[in-house]
Amino acid sequence: MTISGSNDRLAWQREGLPFNAFGAFLRRRFGGRVQRVSIDAGFTCPNVDGAVARGGCNFCDNRSFSPSRRVRLKRVSEQLENGIESVRRRYKTVSGFLAYFQPATNTYAPVDQLEEVYRLALRQHPDIVGLAIGTRPDCVPDCVLELAEQLAREHYVSLEFGMQTMHQPGLDWMNRAHTHDHLVNAIDRARSRGFECCVHIILGIPGETHEMMMQTATEVARLGFDAIKLHNLYAVQGTSMGDEVAGGKIKMMEQDTYVNTVVDFLELIPPTTVVERISGDAPPKYLIAPQWCLKKSVLKQQIEEEFQRRNSYQGKHYVAPQTDPNDRPRPTDNTPQSIRDQIDVRGRLPVLKIESAH
Structure with missing residues (x-):
C-alpha cells in the first residue's frame, strides 16, 4: 500500500491498515x-409512537438487532453485568467496555x-470506559447535546x-419520517462539543444507484463526522421489508x-x-437475506484484499470541502416540537428499565 505524504501518516497508516479501523483506534486510545x-x-422511537409517524422503520425488528431483546427485557444494570461476563468468557484479555445503548432511539x-x-451505565462497573448512544438525527435537541457534552468531559462518549x-426517496421508503435537513442540522449543532459524532449508513437501499451511494459518501465527508458505520441492507423476519424480500419484491445487493x-465509499471518506x-x-434464526453477511471475517478479508488489489486506502479520493466542517455555523435547533415535547421536559418515562429490582 502506497500513501503519499508518508511523513504525515496517521497511526493507522503507519500500521499498514487499509482504513482507520475502530478496534485499532480503541487499542491506541485505551491501551x-x-x-x-x-x-x-x-x-421507543418517534416513528413508532406517532410523534412523527407509526410503524417504525421497515427494516427494524429490535429482537434481531439487540441481544437484550431476544430474552426478557432486563434492567440496565443486569444487562451490563451479564454482557461483561459474556465478553470476558469470549476474550482472554479485555481492557475496557463501552456501554452501547443500541436498539430503538436512545435519546428519546x-x-x-x-x-x-x-x-x-458509567458507574455500573469499573471497567466501563464510555458510552455509545444510538439515535435519530431528529431526536437530539440542544439539551441532549449539552448532556452528552457534559458527560464527555470525563468519559468517552459517542453519539x-x-x-x-442523504436521499429522501430512500428515507421515505424506510419510513424514517425525518429529512436529510434534520441530519445536517444535528451534526452542525453537535460538532466540536468533545464527544464523538458517528454516522450510520445503509448501502443497497432499493432504487439507489452506485452514484447515489457515492453522493452520500461525499456528503458524509462534507459534514465532517468523526466516525462512520457502514451496513449492508439486510432483511429479518417479522418486518415489512422482510416480507417483501421473502416474496421476491426486493433483491439484496450481491456480495461482490x-x-x-x-471500498469505493471509503476512498471518499x-x-x-x-x-x-x-x-x-443478524442472528441466523431471524435473517432472511443476504446469507453472505453472516460470514463477517470472510467479508472483512475480501474488503481488505480489494483495497490491496487497487493499491488503495481510505481517503485516496477524498476531496476536502470548500468550507471546513469546523467553520460551519451552529444553526438553530430544528427538532420537531412533537419530539421536543418528549425530551426537553422534566419527569421520567416508566418504561425505561434502570435499576435492578429489589
Whole structure:
C-alpha cells in the first residue's frame, strides 16, 4: 500500500491498515481491547409512537438487532453485568467496555431520565470506559447535546446518528419520517462539543444507484463526522421489508458488489474518520437475506484484499470541502416540537428499565 505524504501518516497508516479501523483506534486510545456491551433500556422511537409517524422503520425488528431483546427485557444494570461476563468468557484479555445503548432511539425520553440511565451505565462497573448512544438525527435537541457534552468531559462518549442515506426517496421508503435537513442540522449543532459524532449508513437501499451511494459518501465527508458505520441492507423476519424480500419484491445487493461499494465509499471518506463497522448482520434464526453477511471475517478479508488489489486506502479520493466542517455555523435547533415535547421536559418515562429490582 502506497500513501503519499508518508511523513504525515496517521497511526493507522503507519500500521499498514487499509482504513482507520475502530478496534485499532480503541487499542491506541485505551491501551488494550475495548468491547461494546449492548444495552436495551426500553426506549421507543418517534416513528413508532406517532410523534412523527407509526410503524417504525421497515427494516427494524429490535429482537434481531439487540441481544437484550431476544430474552426478557432486563434492567440496565443486569444487562451490563451479564454482557461483561459474556465478553470476558469470549476474550482472554479485555481492557475496557463501552456501554452501547443500541436498539430503538436512545435519546428519546425526558432529558433528566436520560442523564440518570447514562450515569448508571458509567458507574455500573469499573471497567466501563464510555458510552455509545444510538439515535435519530431528529431526536437530539440542544439539551441532549449539552448532556452528552457534559458527560464527555470525563468519559468517552459517542453519539451515533442514523443517517442511512442523504436521499429522501430512500428515507421515505424506510419510513424514517425525518429529512436529510434534520441530519445536517444535528451534526452542525453537535460538532466540536468533545464527544464523538458517528454516522450510520445503509448501502443497497432499493432504487439507489452506485452514484447515489457515492453522493452520500461525499456528503458524509462534507459534514465532517468523526466516525462512520457502514451496513449492508439486510432483511429479518417479522418486518415489512422482510416480507417483501421473502416474496421476491426486493433483491439484496450481491456480495461482490457490496465489497466494491464499501471500498469505493471509503476512498471518499477523510482518512481521519474512524470506521466503526464495514458490514452488518443478524442472528441466523431471524435473517432472511443476504446469507453472505453472516460470514463477517470472510467479508472483512475480501474488503481488505480489494483495497490491496487497487493499491488503495481510505481517503485516496477524498476531496476536502470548500468550507471546513469546523467553520460551519451552529444553526438553530430544528427538532420537531412533537419530539421536543418528549425530551426537553422534566419527569421520567416508566418504561425505561434502570435499576435492578429489589
